[in-house]
Amino acid sequence: MEATSPHPPTTIRRNPPRRARPPPTPLAGDKSKPSPLSRLLEGEAAFAASVPCPPQEERLKVFLRIRPLPDRDRSRPLPAAKDPRRKPKQVGAPGELCLAPDGPNSVVLTVPRSKLVDPKRGRTEVFDGFSAVFPSDSTQHDIFAQVMNPLVDDFLGGKSGLLVAMGPTGSGKTHTIFGSPRNPGILPLTLRRIFNAQGESKVSRKPTRSFFFSMFEIFSEGKGERILDLLSDTVECVLQQSVIKGLQEVSLSNPADAESLVSRGMLKRSTAATNANSNSSRSQCIITIRADSEHLLSSAVLTIADLAGAEREKRTRNQGSRLLESNFINNTSMVFSLCLRSLLEHQKNQKKPLEKHFKNSMLTRYLRDYLEGRKKMTLILNVKPGDDDYLDTSFLLRQASPYMKIKYTSLDDSFDLASQKRINVSLICQENKKKRKVQKPAVLVVERKENVDTDDISKVSEKDGVHHVSLNPEMPRVSRSEAIMTNFARALLTVLRQYKHKLLESENAVESMKELIRDKDIEIMELKKELKAVRYCSCKSSPINEDDSVDHDDSSSFGQAAQSLVNISNQADLGSNDASEDNFHVELQALHKESDKSESFTVPTPAPTGGAMPASSYSDQSFTEDDALLCLNTEQTSTVGQSDEETEELSKITLENKDIQLDINIREEKHHESCSSSQQVNFDTEGTRSSEASLLGTVGSEKKLEELKQKSGRCVSAVEKANVELEHGIDGGQALDEKCDHASAKAAKAPPSKGREADETADTDKEAFGSRTEKTRRRLQPAAAMLLREFTGADIDADNEREERGRSSSSVATGRSDALVQLLMKGRPVRGLAS
């Protein structure tokens, strides 16, 4: 049979040491004449020498301690590093070691045969890069000298530090940290070193410092975690941020007292017997030594953590509470490793965020600053070298060997400052929260803000530690708020400027409108004065009743009413107030009531005739003419001796006509529309004249006519005089006259039996024309009363109502005026005769 040749051992190297490349040797021929590149390099080298060197990069120190085999395994060969003359390993033999030192900084892990799955694959792994590898026969002093002494030096120099002992259960962590009375571990040796330093300071009369010692453990309680102070029996401690509230600190006075404190704490620590360790730690134990300083923010803390060793259920076979403890221990160990792994990944690639795994356990929350690279940490890995421990040892080495690549750059006191600042802020926030509990409802928002502020401070502390950016965490937010407020203020200013511009424009428009109104007022006042003067002249030129003696009872009432009407109309100034107008309308209504009594008055049948009537366009002419007609009517009533009914009817119709004319005058004065008003007045006046003209041809009583001529001669002359005075050339007047003449001719052509129908026809034409006039007025009204409407809208409305009333009454009275004119013309001479 052919014997199978063994496969050559394959080695996997973890963390191989990097060797610097040798500098390029210049060519022999170029010694006398340096190349431009070499000159450039020389220049750069000279520049680099002139620039101060950046702080040297320091890596996380990872030590490895191999515990000795138990007594039952002492027959196994010693590690090769201890005895180089011996064969390195006896691979594959039962009871062999799986781990042996391969140098001062490396170990060789050999896969036991029982674990070998594929013989062709590599069987050994070399883990290199440790700060130091301590074989199983290393003493506690060796460990302290290399592992802890540098940390103590830094601590005494004012820098904080952390030492963490990691490893599987039973690997010697507790032994390394605490040791035994005869073989003290790192902690007792550290305390001694500190006191020695204190003594040296006293000798050299240097200022001495006080040190405070605390010891607590984090253990599992059900599915939770708790903190227990191992030095006192006080209340439970609480972890807030990275501060443990309620933790007692004991001042260190001498080494003996300090060691007794440690012993007391060890007695209180949670331990239990497991299959892997008869005195297995069931908690994470943390010891802190704080050096008191005048400057609180720069006080250094030296922390030593003895972690509970990870356990495998298959090996420990824990159940119940032990199993829960195992889960807690393994979980804490895993979180701790994740934190360091995240820090390493973040340092390799800054784009990767620094995961906040520290939140998942109390231990990592407490050691956050160390796990995020802001403070210096040292690891010591405790391993067991037996074959049975291969899995645990392999797992730990593979897990922890990458941590050697974690870098600490530019570690200085700013880390301590930032950390202490966060701690202080946390304490302040806690105090504020306590206060807010009393005043809870009012300050919920503030509380949130403070929480945010705390987080912001933490974030900035991170940045401080890694990037050395500004310590003020509020700067970005404040600058952003400032930018927002600035933009808002600019927008507001722009809007205000626009409003100001519009306001100025409105003020200018108001001023121009005021000036326009002022001009219109002046115009109105001038028109009023002119109208008043015309009225005065008209009344003066027609003495109405001064020389008349109307003694008849029947006509006395009409005479008085007419006199009052004349007085009122004389008093009716254009500038008079509404009260006088109301009084005037009251008088008119009284007259209407009396005139209604004589509705049965019948007009004698008029004969169709035509007469040329003078065109007058001024509104006051109708008033003057009516006064004259009133006088004429009165004299007729008193002298002609007609029947009472005829006289009464004549007087009423005359007064109604007067009423209409006055109403129209008032309307015209109010609206100041001289053109439209004159048209209206002309229409009414000429309508009356046309009626009179139609009556001229009517065959009446010649005697009565003669008497009327005589009696009314004076009044007629006054009318004529007023007509002559007021005749002004208005172009539209002729058309109006023609229209009125047309209506009068129609009335005159009508047969005597159809006199009323003719009147109605004339009335219809007048109404039609009046409607056109109204349209004209309406068309003109906005142009004339546009400004007045804004200030006297109520007055204009009242005027419109009066206008409507007058229009309705004028339509009724127009027929009456026709009848009146017919009666008058019986005794009135033709215009040509009068003149």
Ligand SMILES: Nc1ncnc2c1ncn2[C@@H]1O[C@H](COP(=O)(O)OP(=O)(O)OP(=O)(O)O)[C@@H](O)[C@H]1O
């Ligand atoms: N270097 C060593 N020299 C002599 N004895 C040791 C050494 N390391 C450990 N031991 C012994 O091994 C046993 C277990 O050690 P230790 O309790 O320190 O392990 P551990 O890692 O703390 O375990 P656990 O994690 O379960 O607490 C102890 O009895 C201890 O005395």
